[in-house]
Amino acid sequence: MGSEPFTRDWDMVVRSDLAPHLLPPGPLRCMQRPVDVAMVPDGARQALARDVGRHGLEDMLVVPALVRPGPRWRHCLYSPPCVLGIGERGLGLWVQAPPVPDVRVMLPFGAVAAVERRAEGTRRQLIVAGPGTRLSVLYEASGDSPADTWIRRLRRRCAGPPEPLPARPRTRHGPPRALRPFLIDGGDDAVTAGPRALPWRGPCLLAVTSREIVVSWSRPAWPRPWRTRTRTVYVPRSSVAGATASSRALLLCTTGASVPVRLPSRAVAAAAARWLGQPRSDGPARGRSGAAGSPRAQ
Numbered sequence: 001m002g003s004e005p006f007t008r009d010w011d012m013v014v015r016s017d018l019a020p021h022l023l024p025p026g027p028l029r030c031m032q033r034p035v036d037v038a039m040v041p042d043g044a045r046q047a048l049a050r051d052v053g054r055h056g057l058e059d060m061l062v063v064p065a066l067v068r069p070g071p072r073w074r075h076c077l078y079s080p081p082c083v084l085g086i087g088e089r090g091l092g093l094w095v096q097a098p099p100v101p102d103v104r105v106m107l108p109f110g111a112v113a114a115v116e117r118r119a120e121g122t123r124r125q126l127i128v129a130g131p132g133t134r135l136s137v138l139y140e141a142s143g144d145s146p147a148d149t150w151i152r153r154l155r156r157r158c159a160g161p162p163e164p165l166p167a168r169p170r171t172r173h174g175p176p177r178a179l180r181p182f183l184i185d186g187g188d189d190a191v192t193a194g195p196r197a198l199p200w201r202g203p204c205l206l207a208v209t210s211r212e213i214v215v216s217w218s219r220p221a222w223p224r225p226w227r228t229r230t231r232t233v234y235v236p237r238s239s240v241a242g243a244t245a246s247s248r249a250l251l252l253c254t255t256g257a258s259v260p261v262r263l264p265s266r267a268v269a270a271a272a273a274r275w276l277g278q279p280r281s282d283g284p285a286r287g288r289s290g291a292a293g294s295p296r297a298q
Contacts, residue, residue, distance in 0.1 A: 008136055010097040010104060012078045019067040019076050031063050031143030033150070043101055044083040044094045051103045052087030059086040061150045066138050068123075079138055086154055091128065093135050105135040112158045113257040115151060115234045121227045126151065131256030151234075155184050155212065160238025162210035165191050166275060179207055182214045182232070193275060204264050206250075206272050211237055213252065213276070215261045233261050243276040245269040252276075 014022065034040050034057050041062075048055060061084040070076040083094040090108035095101065107130045116127040119141075126147060128135040139147060168191050179192050182205070190209040207214040213235040221229040239254040250269050252259040263269045 008079075010080060010095045012080070012097070013070050013072070013075050014078045016070075016074050016076050019078060022078055023065055023067065031061060031139045031146060033058065033146045034060055034062055040083060041081060041094075041096055041101070044085075044096075047094050047101075047103050048083065048085035048087060048092050051089075051106045052085055052092040053089040055085050055087040059153070060084065061146060063137055063139055063143075066140070068138070082137060084137060084150065086150075086157060091135070091154060093137065105133060107133055107135060109158050110239075111256065112154075112236065113239060113254040114252075114259045115155055115158070117147075117151060117232045119228075119230045120221050128154070129257060129259065152184060155234055155236075158236050159184060159211035160236060162189070163237050165189060165210065166208055178205060179214075182207060182216065182234075183209060184211060193272065204268065206263075206275075208237070208276070213237060213240060215250070215263070217263065219264075231262075233259070235259055240276075243273045245273040250276075 032039070036057070037045070039062055040057075040060065045060075048060075063082040063084065065081050066079040068077050068079070080095055080097040082096070085092050085094065090106060090111070092103045092106040095104045097104075107128060111130040111133070112128060113131070114127075114129045116129070118125040118127070122141040124139050124141060124144065124147065126135075126137045126139070179190055180186070183190065188209045188211065190207055192205060192207040203218055205214070205216045214233070215235075216230070216232040218228050218230045221227040235252050235254065240252055241255070242253045244251045244253070245266070246260075246269075248263055248266050248269050250261045250263055250272050252261065263272060
């Protein structure tokens with residue numbers, strides 16, 4: 001995927017002819033939620049319990065090994081098997097990589113600045129960002145269903161209590177169904193700005209729910225415009241201290257981190273920052289969802 005980091009600390013450069021021997025055969029080639037202990041690599045549950053606290057099988061995702069193009073000719077990058085876990089104290093990533101398989105990344109729930117999902121073709125990337133920490137997992141499209149369930153479970157744990165919504169943008173209304181796949185729960189109240197489609201850049205959706213700020217943007221994956229590159233970012237509202245615009249990016253200032261979100265144009269980024277910075281509407285959040293058109297520069 002063109003927008004992902006080229007390598008992570010635990011990725012290994014190997015010769016292309018050796019890569020097939022590193023991938024195990026059978027159903028473990030697909031990411032899945034374990035239904036029994038036998039599906040979890042040895043030592044993963046114990047290490048995660050030590051760092052993130054008590055958890056069950058429903059809190060885990062087994063991510064199989066993956067091979068992707070490498071930095072040199074006739075070489076590839078090998079990503080070892082991983083296990084994602086949500087515990088009492090936070091989330092962690094266990095990696096089966098030398099010198100010793102162990103939890104490589106751990107984040108408390110209160111330190112999660114953003115949860116991001118990227119998609120291009122059949123490749124997917126899950127990113128959880130925090131102050132000075134970045135958890136990154138690569139997987140194939142066949143794992144979309146268990147990954148989406150796990151991501152929603154994580155978002156529910158990271159989101160704070162419901163908050164009042166900002167005033168609606170003074171623009172035309174759009175279909176509320178565009179927002180439904182992005183809500184944590186069907187009863188969440190929300191106001192949206194989008195989707196808006198710009199030539200050669202694709203649709204952009206900006207939404208404020210009672211518990212999150214959601215930005216989703218799709219565009220052609222140049223130089224392969226027949227493929228679509230999609231980025232969806234979920235930011236807990238309880239961690240957001242402010243929003244500013246920098247060129248075509250919306251900068252969400254969170255506790256200990258700044259989350260940059262690229263938008264289709266400078267006008268959209270500036271209008272989004274103004275909208276998110278305005279006073280919130282009076283009254284508690286309600287169990288309805290609404291939609292409105294894209295933010296525009298006033």
